[in-house]
Amino acid sequence: MIIDCHTHLASPMVLPPVFFDGWTDNIRRLLPPKLPRAHVDRIAQSFRLALEDPDGDQLIADMDAAGVDVAVLHIIDFELGFPGRVTPLDEVFAAHRRVLARHPGRVVVFAGVDPRRGKSGVELFERSIAEWGFKGLKLYPPCGFSPSDPALDPFYDLCAQHRVPVLTHTGPTTPRLSFRHTHPSELDDAARRFPTVDFVLGHGSVVHRDDAALLAEFRPNIYLDTAGFQVVDRQGEWSSSVAFFKRRGLLRKLLFGTDWPIHSQVATTAAARQRLAGPDTGGLTPMELQWILETNAREVLKIDAPSSAPANTTP
Numbered sequence: 209m210i211i212d213c214h215t216h217l218a219s220p221m222v223l224p225p226v227f228f229d230g231w232t233d234n235i236r237r238l239l240p241p242k243l244p245r246a247h248v249d250r251i252a253q254s255f256r257l258a259l260e261d262p263d264g265d266q267l268i269a270d271m272d273a274a275g276v277d278v279a280v281l282h283i284i285d286f287e288l289g290f291p292g293r294v295t296p297l298d299e300v301f302a303a304h305r306r307v308l309a310r311h312p313g314r315v316v317v318f319a320g321v322d323p324r325r326g327k328s329g330v331e332l333f334e335r336s337i338a339e340w341g342f343k344g345l346k347l348y349p350p351c352g353f354s355p356s357d358p359a360l361d362p363f364y365d366l367c368a369q370h371r372v373p374v375l376t377h378t379g380p381t382t383p384r385l386s387f388r389h390t391h392p393s394e395l396d397d398a399a400r401r402f403p404t405v406d407f408v409l410g411h412g413s414v415v416h417r418d419d420a421a422l423l424a425e426f427r428p429n430i431y432l433d434t435a436g437f438q439v440v441d442r443q444g445e446w447s448s449s450v451a452f453f454k455r456r457g458l459l460r461k462l463l464f465g466t467d468w469p470i471h472s473q474v475a476t477t478a479a480a481r482q483r484l485a486g487p488d489t490g491g492l493t494p495m496e497l498q499w500i501l502e503t504n505a506r507e508v509l510k511i512d513a514p515s516s517a518p519a520n521t522t523p
């Protein structure tokens with residue numbers, strides 16, 4: 209079984225145009241000064257959502273081509289970050305419930321809720337877990353809160369009660385939002401106070417790598433995902449990162465994630481899976497690769513091992 213622990217539905221409802229506007233603002237400033245306008249526009253356009261897949265059918269096709277069995281879809285609650293400019297959260301939740309029903313056993317949904325919604329947000333999260341079968345909490349601190357904000361305590365209590373994990377975004381994102389609470393250390397207080405809840409630092413093996421690794425090394429309940437490693441790989445840096453995590457003894461804390469569809473123009477899921485541990489990525493053993501692709505995510509997500517799994521691959 210292979211699990212992609214970090215994906216999104218390819219729909220403007222989930223990843224809104226205003227989110228991508230910031231990326232294109234930035235890319236225009238990074239390009240050489242004398243490029244023809246059409247060329248600049250084309251590059252900027254490539255940072256927008258190229259794919260419309262609101263039912264998840266293309267996601268499943270990409271997973272099939274890559275041999276990925278299960279994808280975790282993350283809802284991001286953008287409503288307080290981009291007031292009036294995004295689809296209301298209840299509609300986004302409804303869309304994910306439809307995808308869950310359409311592709312049973314192939315997708316897992318993490319509910320995204322901004323803690324500043326207060327009681328109604330807690331109720332929505334509880335309902336999504338207890339009634340709709342969602343399996344975790346997705347936090348997006350760039351919208352303006354810390355993952356250790358006490359307002360999240362009732363959410364974490366529910367995570368402990370229902371034994372579901374939390375995945376929190378780390379690192380810079382669209383320049384239209386704040387980077388202030390996106391450092392991995394922002395999670396430390398919550399992880400200490402809720403030791404029975406597992407936390408995944410989204411992009412933790414890619415951005416603020418050393419600080420994320422330190423937390424994963426010393427906090428039993430902190431994990432890192434690989435979402436966005438495709439960019440690091442294109443820059444030629446991924447193989448040294450894999451070697452770094454292996455040296456530090458952290459391969460049991462690493463979860464395969466692609467951030468599909470964000471990087472799907474750079475690398476399909478199949479290519480990403482191949483590049484994750486290609487021949488130049490530090491010599492992972494088949495067992496170590498299985499930890500990253502399957503075992504670690506199964507433990508965090510509480511997905512039982514398939515009965516046909518070879519006995520010697522579970523450490």
Ligand SMILES: [Zn+2]
Pocket residue numbers: 214215216282435467
């Ligand atoms: Zn993501």
